[in-house]
Amino acid sequence: MKRAILSGNEAIARGAYEAGVKVASAYPGTPSTEILENMVQYPTIDASWAPNEKVALEVGIGASFGGGRALVAMKHVGVNVAADPLFTLSYTGVKGGLVLAVADDPELHSSQNEQDSRNYAKFAKIPMFEPADSQEALTFTRIAFETSEQFDTPVMLRTTTRISHSKSVVSLQEQVSGLPEPSLEKNPAKFVMLPSNARKRHPLVEERLLKMEEWACQQPFNRVEKVGGKIGVITAGVSYQYAREALPDADILKLGLVYPLPKQLIRDFAANYDTLYVIEELDPFIEEQVRAMGIEVKGKEVFSICGELTPGRVEESLSGTPSEYYFSHSEVLPSRPPSMCPGCPHRSVFHSLNRLKAFVTGDIGCYTLGFMEPLAAMDTCICMGASIGNATGLSKLLSAENQRKVVAVIGDSTFLHTGINGLMDMVYNSSASTVVILDNRITAMTGRQENPASGYTLMGADSYRIDLEQLCRAVGVKHVQVVDPYEVEATRKVLKQEMERAEVSVVIARRACMLVKRDPVARKPAFTVDSDRCTGCRACLKLGCPAIEWRASADGKGVAHINGLFCVGCGLCQQVCSFDAMGVPND
């Protein structure tokens, strides 16, 4: 048997391959992104990035209706975007198995909220598996496809950051064979959800859940681990691992299917213990359902509803006292927040918006970091695509003078995800705001994934690169300008001019991300500081470039210093320095 050490995301991709998946679609989102990235190595799968999660799921549904197995992946907030097709897909059911892999982010390592996707399974009335390590991620993916076809239902597979991004040892198996050939089948009673058809499907959905609830009591993925303990624990996912660390002497009912719950199995297990805990991250999802069965459990009154669990947090919650560790700091340490990379093309746009005192409605991407000091030029951030609608709403209330200060800032990928709809509204309803599209040719924040404006696909094929200027003009924007954000003065001039305009205008700041995989941007020689010329004015520090450090000087004001290992030679600091202190040696 072949072994490999895989992350949860890699294991899901492998499981999809082994399950004979034909089509995979996703929009990148941490911590789910690597699922699709790892599909590329399996030539039997057509894997693609969709412009957003709703489209990704619709692509998966089409493939399923054609009889092929399909996997769709997204992060937790992506399900909000895909919720519309998801709920009706629950009624139609599937033809080829369809699995929606969703990665939650307790602790908000890289997200704007910590919503618990398990609620979606209950809400949409579909089953949800939750693996506790990479081996289960692989196995459950395979089982999820069988379950999908057996019960004629879409299936959700939920991970959390610590499952998606943890690596552990798995055994690999061969790909299944003998799956039916895809075909075109007309079946309007199942696939056309008009009221008359949907009304007949709803009872089937309810019956399906009851059948699964019974079936789940006999399946090996829901298992009891007995050590003859006095305490019982019901748990699932990564929390199972922490329960095993913190309570080695407890008996555990480990759930692999977190919805619907195997009620009889839970009743039989619970009957053995005076003390029964439910250990789960985020919402009391299992706990409330167990309570509703009339079983007394301890859950969220012991374990936090916010953030993720860890072995230490579980132990502390159980004992009720903070653990003491050997070493603790006797001083406050400086924080090290993430920042835009050296050479990031977003930097100068925020530098200008800060100087122009703009009120910036922001969006989701690397550029959200523009809210931090010293750039400090982002004032709102809600969800993908929200910047443009937020700007429209704000400008409806403001005086003409204040209207001019409102600028929506959005990345190329986010604009195509759901920003374009906001721009249509802005034109249609005559808003007067300015929209800046930060076009770095890539979906950078999640690790540089391709998008419809990149010019190539996930599988590496060349494709049409959406013409953003034409797209904006087509929805009715009369003033569309393109700037190179490496030209600091020119960029600021155009921004100022368009902010003053009392009509919708779009400024496209175009320059490829420094880290783009295809056509990588060449590093230029590092800049250095002439310390005789540097007056210690700190203008360069306002760029927030990680390559610029501050060193002590004889006059006490300090001087700039450029770390040659980090500097990529973008030249922004040279442009903002009034004393000509930055340069390239021998230049």
Add this chain to the structure above:
Amino acid sequence: MTNQVTNILISGVGGQGILLASEILSEVLMLAGFDVKKNEIHGMSQRGGSVVSHIRYGKKVYSSIIPEGQADVLLGFELLETYRCLPLVRQGGSVLTNNLQIFPPPVTLGKETYPEDIPAKIAAAFPDTTLVDGLRLAAEAGNPRTVNTVLLGALSKRVDIDDTCWQQTLQKMVPKKYLEENIKAFNLGRSL
């Protein structure tokens, strides 16, 4: 029967090559027949933020996160990030740290202060502390960007695994173009 699990923590700054180092380490441990779990956070933290990678190995590993205060070895790529992670290390644990300062933005902006005398503070609490001059050894190996491999080499002495396992894995995971300098860097670290 006790299930002995060894906990290695690697910390540093996004972009320093921590993920590759921990990938190689976990691959080596699997090759040596252990159950291995490795955990870190990608995404936001890659952009120059603090990065921490947990590696646990033994006969059977449950949590991929090292229980707080139980790290046996801490390998730090940057002084402040080494110092930051000390509370996670058990009493008597080993600390290996690169002798390098990278100022975080709040320090550069003058809003916060970089702690003084970090190596001495670490050594006072953890007698088994090794200070590694990573950049100098990497330059000696032929490329200043092989600091992560130098540090991995230094760590390899704390992990009782055959040299051939390491060499095999480096050959498998390091791009050919950079293999020679990385092997050199690894051996320089290992001979510390």
